[in-house]
Amino acid sequence: MRTFSEIHSITEVDQFIRSNQLALLFVSRTNCSVCHGLMPQVQELMDHYPEIQLGHINADHMEEVAGHFSIFTVPVILVFVDGKEYIREARIVHMDRFEEKLDRIYKNIAQ
Template structure:
């Protein structure tokens, strides 16, 4: 996952109309650290055209607030410049992947 440090960078990526996943985490979040490699592996394997980015919400609070993210971990998925999915806290990786299949296949 590419680290994001500015709102301008991530909004430019969303505006390309390509599928984008943003993973909001924090330095001190053990759940974020454990979940990130699982999400990264499954999304890369199942949806190779989704670009993945990570925002450290504790370091870049302005980005987190811009996307109305107040808890971590939170995952946002965008298709065609629109937020399609928002998952937070207790995330089932298998269910998350299953829920992305149909829209991914429609937009790609």
């Protein structure tokens, strides 16, 4: 199973997005049970998408991320292609729909 790179500042976030053609950010909080349940599912799914770079942000440690990305709840999954946001999933993520969206992007970009 792939692992997420921990991101600790807005500068790191912006650099992560800019330096990776395909980037996924997973935003969570420490005491969020939904976050803790969803993250392993996303990690497992990402085994099918090796070109997507994975980043994790703990919003408890970087509260400014909420304003930077207009995040109102967690968990949030953001997928960027060439620096532009293409997918945003928040709170309750339907993994089958999320995978369909990733497939469309991935087939057009990474292949």
